[in-house]
Amino acid sequence: MKNGTTILIVDDEPRTRQGLKKTLETWAASGCEIVTAENGDEALDIASKRPVHLLLTDIRMPEMNGLELIKAIRAGGSDPVVVLLSGYSEFEYAQEGIRLGVVNYLLKPVQKAKLLEAVEEALRVAKERLRTGAMEKIVDKELAAMREEDRLVPQPIQEAIRYIEANVKQAVTLREVAEHVHLNASYFSSLFKEKTGMTFSEFVVRGKMQAAKKLLYSTGMPIADIAEEVGYATAKYFITLFKEYEGMTPSQYRKELPDR
Template sequence: MNHSILVVDDEYNSRMGVAFTLEQWGEDKVQIDMADNGKQAIRLLREKPYDLLITDIRMPLMTGIELLETLRGEQNGINTILLTGFAEFEYAQKGLKLGAVDYLLKPIRQEQLIRAVGKVIQSKSEEAANGLSYGVPSTNAYILSAVKYIHESIGMPLSIKEVAQHVHLNPSYFSVLFKEETGVSFSDYVIRLRMKRAKELLYHSPLSLDGISEQIGLQTASYFIRIFKKYEGITPKQYREQLKMMAAHGSQGSLS
């Protein structure tokens, strides 16, 4: 699984040193992009998702704290490591309150940088691994996180905007990425999951169609019946009756 990291620092030697260290450490599994100021970083972060942001605090045009405040204002919760001088410790504390996962004192020591980045990468990998249990043919951490959220929230109305916001991606980009990674559109994935849950409830529970509609995040039983028939070819009531007949035949067979 490849991980993308954005390094932001107005000091050329510091920026290149961090990038070179991480490229050597990560080999072909880490992609490093660079920016020399916060405004350039914002543009890059709006164009593509990154797994980690490493940013200096003291920079012209936009400080690392202002960069982080802007991202949080846009609901971008990207993991962030701050690079700071000793005199800027109060700023580093403010960064931690904004959700930065760590800070490193300049001059940066290679082993400290690698240890801090490694912790974030491991956390991302574990998050992706947890999502694999949902059977999605994707290794993209954003999509796996989205799928996990969909499964956990299937009993509520789900919009693509809401899920995209949850994983901190632009809805239009998320829509394209979801289709590329899963092979189906977001709306098709959600409705198929709703139908799968509906069949489980029709089989295992005595809930009415109104009750099942509510459990799978659909507003009315009539809409549930219409969608179920479109995807399954029969109504929920017919499906439940078929299950009862099959169960009855099965019990008769076991007694003979």
């Protein structure tokens, strides 16, 4: 995780602040943007105008200390990965940092090797957070809840679900799937609703929408191609359904996803 990544250094000591910036700019080689602030208020102003992926902040600063800054940034809607810097080794700071989810704690004067090691680890954590956040956004909670109760679902319904998922590109019908699992269509329909908590058609659409969300995140495919990939003949109908289920168009959804 480098391209498009912003690292914010906050320290009231100019020499420390500029030294850290110079070290990280040399290391990043234009892969990250390194910005600095001399106090908490300036840092909050920066964070309000742009995403901050990694925050390196001194603990002891006038007016607003580093721990207060972390809380204020999060209250403002940002949640960067944090590395704390301090010239003091008081244990209570480390304890509070742990409670706030700080990933590392460096004592001043910071050794170059330790700084770069801490930053690389923090960026790995940031990347994993983004990936996890994207996966949570992609996963259909209704489908996930149903799968948690999979052991309670009869074998024919489990087989039907596997068939539907394997044929996400096709316009599968209730009668087709009922025949596949050797059940009467009417009985299959009522059994499917009883055991999954959703109608056959709702399950099919939810499955297609989840497949579409994965493609929106993991590929740059045009919307029309994604519509075709999940079994819809026209992009217009796909977009209508997607908006009905997700509350936004596929293009809007893609824009809101974190970078891969």
